[in-house]
Amino acid sequence: MLSIINSFFSSPPPLGTVSSGLLSPVLASTPEAEYGSWVLAGVLLTLVVVYAASKLGGELSKRINLPPVLGELVGGVVVGVSALHLLMFPETGATADSSAIMNLLQVLGGLDAEAVTRIFQSQSEVISVLAELGVIVLLFEIGLESDLRELSKVGSQAAIVAVVGVAAPFLLGTVGLVTLFHAPVVPAVFAGAALTATSIGITSKVLSELGHLKSTEGQIIVGAAVIDDVLGIIVLAVVAGLAKTGEVDLLNVAYLIVSATVFLLGSIFLGNFFNKSFVAIADKLQTRGALLIPAITFAFVMAFLANVIHLEAILGAFAAGLVLDETDKRKELDQQVLPIADLLVPIFFVTVGAKADLGVLNPAVAENRAGLVIAAFLILVAIIGKVMTGWAVFGQPGINRLAIGVGMIPRGEVGLVFAGIGSASGVLDKPLEAAIIMMVILTTFLAPPLLQSVLEESEEASASDSPVLSAAE
């Protein structure tokens, strides 16, 4: 009986999800509709929690003169697995009954445990994808705010910063672990690899919030973070191959280098031609979203392509932003992307914070204690190895070298990819694993305030250097 209905639009489940409150009081016979309705309810409530956490955290952070994004991360920690248990994810080992939101829905809807588990899974999946769309839109926006010509000018500096920022922490970390801590080589290599990451999302957001994205320092950091991402993919391929087969798959490495280079350079090169057709298309459209929809579609196509060729989706979105920055529609587009970024980006940062289990910092747990000394060493290397990159920059006299180095510090979500893979492949023991996670948490949360203070100091310094401003004082 259901077949025709089901073969037509809005059959019970999706309808349920659109207008299902409608069904719930009366129809035990359409559990699918019930289910869809509660997924929507779960997503809505989760988003309310996300926005409350991001605004409370962001505003408090701003009041005490720190970058708002730090507050969003901390807000996420407060509502997440470390504290209030409102925003939980199955991937962190959480079950539906540990989620306060799911408990509320269960009471409100009189749902059984199985239904709540399914709703929890679906809701988490939706929030995870929204968080990913958030970081994609963020990188698209950063691309739009960046200037391709400015970025090309500092391209070689950015490349050197990236290479030093990968090589130095990797070598220092690996050699240090082997010599000082007598760690076996493979786990040491893994820990070294985890030290190479830079979270382009966190670092570019802080720069944007501080108004330093367009400065020479800012463009070097963003360029270096992008190249770091690509290098990270290659390092990961090498170490993962090493852990799995004991060998390095040179063909795969070559493939990654070629595809990354072709993609990034190719998209920027072809972008010059695409620019013109983009403007022509946007000018011809007469319905709502005439500029925004082609732009977002382009960003999503590039993100998809980057994802499919085994780069990261965010690199595609960044390239798309760089390309569209060159059009004369840039200003208008900036303005329209702003509210979309405001809506989606906080989901990313709050989610990152919510998934951070500060329990790893608890010294009462044996593994954490055992990892503590290694963690202290890794954190030291993580900071020194990145800070020194600033002094690798050449031909830029008067540049704030410390700011560049500090900008590369946050490992964020990227550092955890390495830890996660090391863990999944069984290479890391518990103390080393805990130590890596501590390193990632601390660099992630320390970098925003550090970067701000370093940038503000340099502003004050240049302000007092400036005769005009000095005279005015």
Next chain:
Amino acid sequence: MLSIINSFFSSPPPLGTVSSGLLSPVLASTPEAEYGSWVLAGVLLTLVVVYAASKLGGELSKRINLPPVLGELVGGVVVGVSALHLLMFPETGATADSSAIMNLLQVLGGLDAEAVTRIFQSQSEVISVLAELGVIVLLFEIGLESDLRELSKVGSQAAIVAVVGVAAPFLLGTVGLVTLFHAPVVPAVFAGAALTATSIGITSKVLSELGHLKSTEGQIIVGAAVIDDVLGIIVLAVVAGLAKTGEVDLLNVAYLIVSATVFLLGSIFLGNFFNKSFVAIADKLQTRGALLIPAITFAFVMAFLANVIHLEAILGAFAAGLVLDETDKRKELDQQVLPIADLLVPIFFVTVGAKADLGVLNPAVAENRAGLVIAAFLILVAIIGKVMTGWAVFGQPGINRLAIGVGMIPRGEVGLVFAGIGSASGVLDKPLEAAIIMMVILTTFLAPPLLQSVLEESEEASASDSPVLSAAE
């Protein structure tokens, strides 16, 4: 080994979903990460298809002087189950291997059938929720564009239009089916119930596109569509109870009437107080999204509440829009919601079109032929029963009564809830089911052009009535 990593942020699966391209070339050992990466790829590609369909359809529709939303619906039909099979949904009985997008991903990623099925499920779930968020944002926007005072002024007219628009098609349909087609009473009652629906989404979008939302006619239609939605929930509770137990659960009906009334009036009443604190909050915030995030959070809270008390989420979003329309931040807010609506609303309309299986109109299928005469009758009643509502309006001389009636015609997704429930409860036979679906399709696709032509005629008439304009001609 995974436990600590998993108990910390961004463990393999979500990480995978963020930066998973990273993992895919090297790690068969983290299928979860693989999986998340391909879900993201599927969502990105689906959104690209959705935007292409909505823009191509919308622009073509505009060129031939029809409302863009009709083109978006038709664009959805073209990419959906009826034609290109790009945008498919498991709820319509589609499997992963019938989806062109999933086939592409399978080839690109070398994925096995089980993985593709899981990716298909997750991707469809995410797109469905995005479509729901789309119609929630649409109704929030319509609420912002509506004027509470104007709406209150025409409140009693809207109520009469809604009541007549529910009673007339219901009685005509039910009695007609019993007397003319000798249908049993319960199926006839179900078909009659399906005739009562009005798609508030489609009708308000057409009014907005034609610039008639703020006219007296427009406000009567929107008000009536909202009341129709509430009445529909009550009618549904009655018929569903009838089909299930043979009795009407008066307690449930009373609960629905009371909760709907309390919610809508209460939210508007309390909204007057909330308005002031909302503006005060927005004024105090200093970080990005200071106005937008509190507003969207309010809309989501209201949508959640409406959903949980068994109303529809869109009614809550509409009420939120009405409340915030009363603040002096309205204009600024309007402007910021615009790009978000541009981004999310097309997902809803394209999805509705994509799920519409025009196969039900194919006369080669026996059930469709058998249903054809009934369908013709239902369509006639569907149109007459709603068009006559215009003449129920009192005390508004010179009003375009035809436009009001035509505005109530589209059944859209709401009509299918009824058909779906009748089908699920086993009350409807195949021909009657097919007939109801044909009625819903035709009223949905006919209403936008009809409404446009009726509104434009009245404009021309009033233009030639106007002495100034006549003189100018």
